[in-house]
Amino acid sequence: MDESVVVSPDWLATHLEEPRIRVVDVRDPWEYDGIGHVPGAVSIPFESYRDESDVDRGTLPGPDAFASLLSEVGVTPDDTIVAYDDTHGVFAARFVLTALEYGHDDVRLLDGDYSAWNRAHETTTDAPDPGSAEYGADPLAREESPLVGLEAVEDALERDAVFVDTRERGEFEEARLPGAVRFDWREVVDDETRRLKPEAELEELLSDHGITRGREIVLYCNTARRISHTYVVLRALGYEDVAFYEGSLTEWLANDGEVETGAV
Known part of the structure; x- marks a missing residue:
């Protein structure tokens, strides 16, 4: 399995403290706050990057809206993003697809979900203070997009x-x-x-x-x-x-x- 696309919980645990590793939790805010999350993870709920009004790309939010979401949680285009949910990865995979479509070079899916992570690794209810960033989306050209x-x-x-x-x-x-x-x-x-x-x-x-x-x-x-x-x-x-x-x-x-x- 290509680790540039999907990473195991052990891989993430080993690399979690690296400055360019940014973990994104796409569950509902109450789950992130109340149940706990991967240490250092930022919250970008699924509904925030799904927009029914975007006529050109279906339910994708649009590059400007997506860039604003990532800017607000301090993610930059050079970061390695690892996304997870608690539904076997199906909502997090949608985030991965969205980030790829908007030109993020290194975005990966956590193999498993929060429950899989929680079986062997530490969790927290402490929210990080990631600051903000100036994220610029660079959507794929039509001929490059899947x-x-x-x-x-x-x-x-x-x-x-x-x-x-x-x-x-x-x-x-x-x-x-x-x-x-x-x-x-x-x-x-x-x-x-x-x-x-x-x-x-x-x-x-x-x-x-x-x-x-x-x-x-x-x-x-x-x-x-x-x-x-x-x-x-x-x-x-x-x-x-x-x-x-x-x-x-x-x-x-x-x-x-x-x-x-x-x-x-």
Whole structure:
């Protein structure tokens, strides 16, 4: 697993005191304040970087809004960010995707979540005083971004791309993109450890679903939250040809896109 994308709790514990390591907690503020958090972590709640009004990039907040969030907690573009939640990483993965899209070079997902961290490492309810910074977002050019829109998805349907639906079975059977395979994002998580399954097991699991390095992969769900986790996992495993349909099924249905229904 590529540590430039996903890091273990032990890795974070070892590097936690380094000045350029900045830990971001994306849980609700009451969890951060009342339950505790990773020492030194700053609070950037999930809802603060999700904006339904951004017509160009779906639910992304926009580069200026995101830059303001990071400036307020003292994060700079040169920092290594490690994000976590307490929901197996799915909300934190959305933060990772957002930061990458807005040009942050080094942002990583904590393998596991707060509960996984709490089993072996210290927590605190003390809030740090990180100061402020002048963060400048530098959004990726369209040709560099993994995000794709409606037209690109329509084109990919004409090719041998594998469309990966990361939702639950009932959602998949109600409506899905033509030819899509269902790969529930939670399949990669070990329920006992709350961390990702071993790399060899992940590779076998993906292959069983037809998700291989030799194929073009297009991810979607309903509103692009769950595919953030799958995208980060694939990136950590070294998959390169992975597209991220930000509009997902919500946009597809709004544009009367063709769907399939029923069990497979």
